[in-house]
Amino acid sequence: MEIENSQPYFFGDIGCWSERTEVHKAACLGQASQLQHLIKSGASVNMVAVDSITPLHEACLRGQAQCVRLLLDAGAQVDARNVDGSTPLCDASSAGSLECVRLLLDYGAKANPALTSRTASPLHEACMGGNSDCVKLLISMGACLEAYDLYYGTPLHVACSQQHTDCVKVLLNAGAKVNATRLHETPLHHAAKSMRPEMIEILVEFGANIHHRDQYDRKPVDYTTPGSPSAACLRFYETTPMSLQQLSRLAVRNNLGTRAMAVIHHLDIPKLLISYLSYQ
Structure with a gap:
């Protein structure tokens, strides 16, 4: 044949x-x-x-x-x-095929293949496509939350720039660094450029620095349209200090880091507080 x-x-x-x-x-x-x-x-x-x-x-x-x-x-x-340096896991993550991603991982695929100048990690690819279920699975298998791509930055940068709010929530709840920078640009800068007030709110609630300036000396609010919901959201946070309740939650989450979700649900505290600490 x-x-x-x-x-x-x-x-x-x-x-x-x-x-x-x-x-x-x-x-x-x-x-x-x-x-x-x-x-x-x-x-x-x-x-x-x-x-x-x-x-x-x-x-x-x-x-x-x-x-x-x-x-x-x-x-x-x-x-x-x-x-281009992409592995099959990168491709499956990009396609959003949860079954393929699971199969590859079961057969020993690396969740963190070495990055090259031409390729991103499987977690970046999943965030690029807005595939939140793949994001969850990759994180559960040890995918690096702070994997750095030369073009995009961290997976959180990617999720924000592509306007995938579900992926943003998954990454932040897993302990991704909300103020990670690429050329001094934070995920909040991307959310502001995308004019997504709900994403801005999530990032700020997780501790995003609204005053951080990028390489052009611009704050996130400087990328919004004056009078828009996104601008109003950022202006509100600029003029309204966080409550003690919010600050306490941030302190707990920052202290627990990537262990937060595993630890919080085992605390001997009321379910209402567990939900609050879990941003539910």
Whole structure:
């Protein structure tokens, strides 16, 4: 049986470089029975195309969970890198396929692959797509909350710039640093630029510094339209000090850090206080 459409022209670490193979195509289209047939016929599951994309990348990019399982069972390299440095887990996280993300992690995929100048972490990718369930799963598996990407900053920067409030809440509740900076720009600057008052409120309640200035010496409020709800929200926080109650919550949360959600629910205090400390 002929598997390849063209002669490979370079032998790499995990197979021959070629145009996309029939295995790539089956994985991409979710053709599980065809993929299984190809594997049984001896086709390589680690053949890389000219852009270093493996069949596993293809399946993950399109959320083809059944094909992902078949490839992994057949020995597909779970942390293979494409030409941009992305792993299959990055692609599955970007696609928002919770099932694929879970499968990859179960087969040993690294939640924190080494970052390159051309790729972000799986957590960045999940935040970019607004995939909050994937964000939760990655965090539960140890994904670094402060992974730093040269272009975007931290995952919280990404979630704010892409206006994904659900992801922002998940990251902050997990202990992400609300005042992390990229070129002096904080997540609150992104929320202000996006004109999202509900996101601004969440960030400030978690301790965002409304007076922080970026590389252009501008505060978050300077990026809002005068008279807009976002501007009014920031002006309110600038002129109204936090209550002792809010300050106490911040002190508790800051002290607990990333352990907060695990610890708070075991405290011997009324459920109302637990809900308050959990920002519910």
